[in-house]
Amino acid sequence: MQAWLNHVSDHLPGPMLDFALLVKEKLEPIIRYCRHPITNGKAEGINSLLMAIQRSARGFRSHASFRIAALFHCGGLDLYPANTNALVKA
Numbered sequence: 001m002q003a004w005l006n007h008v009s010d011h012l013p014g015p016m017l018d019f020a021l022l023v024k025e026k027l028e029p030i031i032r033y034c035r036h037p038i039t040n041g042k043a044e045g046i047n048s049l050l051m052a053i054q055r056s057a058r059g060f061r062s063h064a065s066f067r068i069a070a071l072f073h074c075g076g077l078d079l080y081p082a083n084t085n086a087l088v089k090a
């Protein structure tokens with residue numbers, strides 16, 4: 001890596017040098033991601049969904065109300081009954 005960076009800085013100034021410096025600066029996080037492909041994308045997605053719930057309600061009166069709404073929207077619940085035949089017979 002250092003040899004390539006030295007070559008670029010000696011022979012290719014300008015945009016290529018800027019790119020080489022950027023790669024040098026970001027190399028450790030790039031290698032870390034290649035070894036362990038973990039991101040916080042799912043957490044960001046859930047946070048975005050929770051913020052949308054909060055905006056759509058124009059605020060909640062209590063934390064319990066917000067918690068119920070979050071569980072309702074993010075819980076993956078199926079609102080249809082599991083056995084519709086039992087409802088027809090009842």
